[in-house]
Amino acid sequence: MRVIPIIAVAALALFIASCTTKKEMPVIRPFAFNDSGMQVITTIINEKDHEVAMLYGNKAAMDFHLQKNGIHRPQELYKLATYREQDNKARFGSYINGELLRVETVNMAAIAGGQAPTYSIEVYNQDAYTPTDAATRTAFIQTLDRAWYPCDPY
Amino acid sequence: MKITNRLKIISISAGILATVTAAMSFTNKVVDNPPVTGDLEAPAEVKAIFERACYPCHSNTANLQWFDRLPGVAAMVKKDILAARQHLNFSEWDKLSRGDQDALLWEAYNMINSGTMPLPAYAALHRDAKVSTAELSTLRQFLLTKRKVVTAEKADTIQTNTTSISAPLPIAPTGIRFMPEFRHWQVMSTTSRFDNTTMRVMYANPIAMQAIRENNIHPWPDGAIIAKVVWEKVRDKNGYIQPGKFLNVQYMVRNASLYADTDGWGYAKFETPALKPAGTLLTAQSCASCHKAADKTGGIFDLSTLN
Structure with missing residues (x-):
């Protein structure tokens, strides 16, 4: 008859142990940059500064990179979003984009009037x-080449 | 008297059963141990960790405990060992290319670090299978000696896309078709691997992106799709790393019932600019096995996290 309480205590101990050893769950980093329907032109890594950047472009910017005729149009808009690189917690052996550091924008509209493109930066x-x-x-x-995608233009 | 006789019979039967079970637990041969054709080569302190924690299942030197041989348990142990050897066998290390050997070592670390391996049920009964924090650090330092450096230089010109992708679109063995529409999905993340020399951009379809925003990933909703584009890294003349040769596009498609055998995710991979469907249904099992290490993020590796 003494066996039953012993089993009950052991089961309770196991239950408590299973609760206390519960592992911390990761928190997804909120998206700080909305690409607003732009497409990725390329991605570039600065190993020295531990940064990774994504160059986005609107349709006119994508057309420029795909046609490769070297002639810019005023409709082109570029955004270079730069992130700090962080360890990819789920996969040792890789880095992943971490917190957003800056967004640089190049707007080509001014070239219609013979002016230089407009550059701005948010830090x-x-x-x-x-x-x-x-x-x-x-x-x-402007001198960054596009990454090659098998389905472009799409 | 009747009761006494019945007790005697029960006692004798129990004794016989216990004796037979005990005999089986010491003599029962659960699995064969084929010859070791080529063992893992690693520093002694690294090899010792793998030998203690992984070799009982992932080698041809299975040294089982008495309780592994018990009737009923033995069948499960055999199944686990054969499956383990199929995926990673340290005793047949010489049969793998250097690249595959390294890839398996990185994967082994990630499986251990995530708590996926050794299997929790196994570790509960085999206390010495557990890998300590200090030992994980030893493995990490060892792997860092295998870190790959990008030496390929960026070409001056980019390959021209001569024609638009044509119908019918290629289909993977899992039935998943190539989906060019990912080009209009939102970017989920970008990764740079140093266990090999590739870089990636991950896209999430609208269902997946909504799940990420609402932290609704345990489990991910049916219809969520992640696309991953993979390139070789190249170094430009200023020292920056950029995408070079295109390697493949991979998809993970969430459908809990359709892909129940692979933890609710369907896998597809399309290689080379010709988008040749890669792998088999068995490959998808291998993908699912590896993605168990990302269980904390619902099976998806490449989500940027705060902790």
């Missing part, structure tokens, strides 16, 4: 960031 999660000049960054963004 996030960085106390000190010194951007290089607008012309240099615009040139950098």
Whole structure:
């Protein structure tokens, strides 16, 4: 008859142990950048600064990259979203985009009037960031090649 | 007297049963141990961890405990060992390419680190199978010596897309077709692997993206689809890493009942610019096995998390 209480105590101990060893669940990082229907042109990694960036473009920007005729149009809009790289917690052996650091925008509308494209930057999660000049960054963004997708144009 | 006789019979029967069971638990041969053709080569401290925690199932040197041989248990143990050897066998290490060996070591670490391996039921009975935090650190340091560095240089020109993708679209063995519409889905994440030299962009269809925003991923809703585009990394003249040769597009399609055998996810992979469907239904089982390591995020590896 003493066996029953012993079994009950053992079962209770196991139940408590199973509760206390419950592992911490990951919290999904909220999306800080909305691509607003733009498409990915390419992605670029800066290993030195542990950053990864995604270059997005609207339809006109995608057309420019696919046609490759070297002639820009005023309708083109580019956004380069740069993230800090972080360890991919579920897979050791890879990095994943972490917090958003900045979004640089190049708007080509001004070229219709013979002006230089408009460059702007929004900085996030960085106390000190010194951007290089607008012309240099615009040139950098414009000279990035597209990543090759098998289904483009789509 | 009748009761006494009945007790005697029960006692004798129980004794015989116990004796037979005990005899079987010490003599029952659960699995064969084929010859070791080529053992894992790794530093002694690393090999010792794998030998203690993984070899009992993932090698041809199964050294079972008495309770593994008990009737009923033995059949389950045999099934687990044969399945384990099929996926990873340290005793036939020489049969794998160097790339496959490394890939399995990274995967083994991730399975252990996530608590997926050793199997919790196995670890509960075999206390020495557990891998400590310090031992995980030892494995991590070992793997970092296998970290891949990008040496390929970026070409000056990008391959031209000569024609639009033609119908009919290719279909994987799992019945999943190539879905070019992912180009209009929202980006879920981007990853850079250093266990190999690839980089990826992951897209989520509207159902998957809504699930992510609402943290409704345990389980993911039916209809959620994740697309993953994979390229070789190349280094440009300024030292930045960019996408080089296109390798493949992969899909994970959520349908809890249709893909019940693979934990509710259907897998598909289309390789090379010709989008050749890759793998078999068995490959999908292998995908599902590996994705158990991402159980905390519903089977999806590449979600950026805060912790």
